[in-house]
Amino acid sequence: MSRLLVLGAHPDDAEYHAGGLTSIYRSLGRTVRWISATDGSAGHHLLHGPELVARRRREAAASAARASVEHQVWDFPDAHLVADLDLRQRVIREIRTFRPDLVLTHRPWDYHPDHRALGQAVMDACYLVTVPGLMRDVPPLERDPVVAYLADPFRKPIEFRPDRILDVTDRIDAIVSLLAEHESQFFEFLPVSFGSPEPLPSDPNERPAWLKRWFLARTAWRAERWSPGGGERLIEAFELAEHAAGADPALLDHLFPGSRKPG
Numbered sequence: 001m002s003r004l005l006v007l008g009a010h011p012d013d014a015e016y017h018a019g020g021l022t023s024i025y026r027s028l029g030r031t032v033r034w035i036s037a038t039d040g041s042a043g044h045h046l047l048h049g050p051e052l053v054a055r056r057r058r059e060a061a062a063s064a065a066r067a068s069v070e071h072q073v074w075d076f077p078d079a080h081l082v083a084d085l086d087l088r089q090r091v092i093r094e095i096r097t098f099r100p101d102l103v104l105t106h107r108p109w110d111y112h113p114d115h116r117a118l119g120q121a122v123m124d125a126c127y128l129v130t131v132p133g134l135m136r137d138v139p140p141l142e143r144d145p146v147v148a149y150l151a152d153p154f155r156k157p158i159e160f161r162p163d164r165i166l167d168v169t170d171r172i173d174a175i176v177s178l179l180a181e182h183e184s185q186f187f188e189f190l191p192v193s194f195g196s197p198e199p200l201p202s203d204p205n206e207r208p209a210w211l212k213r214w215f216l217a218r219t220a221w222r223a224e225r226w227s228p229g230g231g232e233r234l235i236e237a238f239e240l241a242e243h244a245a246g247a248d249p250a251l252l253d254h255l256f257p258g259s260r261k262p263g
């Protein structure tokens, strides 16, 4: 049984980037924990402060409950995350106590500074999770977990090059139902921040179908790169981080069930 830890910067990152793999893990009876390193306090165009933080915590809890996963929302302020010692120590403590087999996080070249900071902090935590002289109140791990990056479209300075590609089109309705729990994001802030080709329906019953179209459009670049000619597919992709444990093909098949190698 493998344990999956998704270290995202914001309360909706785990579902957005790895909702499919999470669903597969849970259907296999494996344990999953989602972390949001920040409190989500910058994620709205009208709301802010404690009211928004409380709302985002409720939304994250509802989504995690729906997905049957453990979750935490840490209290680093949204849009203020830096790869400092506080964040590194928090990540080391989390990995040592949860003892995941697979850790997913953002690349240090993703678009959002919080994503980049967390990706850097996770890289900084690799190896140190095994060093016994550090953080002596929590036993060190005997070996690093496998660490992999969540997909992003950026090509500079280094393009995302997946080691595993996962077609989760058959799980899209379940993933959209998780995203829909984050009402403040997918039905309020993100259509304003990222734009939307069609307006949000006023009828709440039409919103799941609208969100499904919006999400497929936002993630179409993944299908174009890694599932060409396949119609409307939902693809998740993962790139191994070199600073953590290596993985042979059999282990990757186990950690990413149903995935394929690129090419």
Ligand SMILES: [Zn+2]
Pocket (backbone or CB within 6 Å): 009, 010, 013, 112, 115
């Ligand atoms: Zn994010």
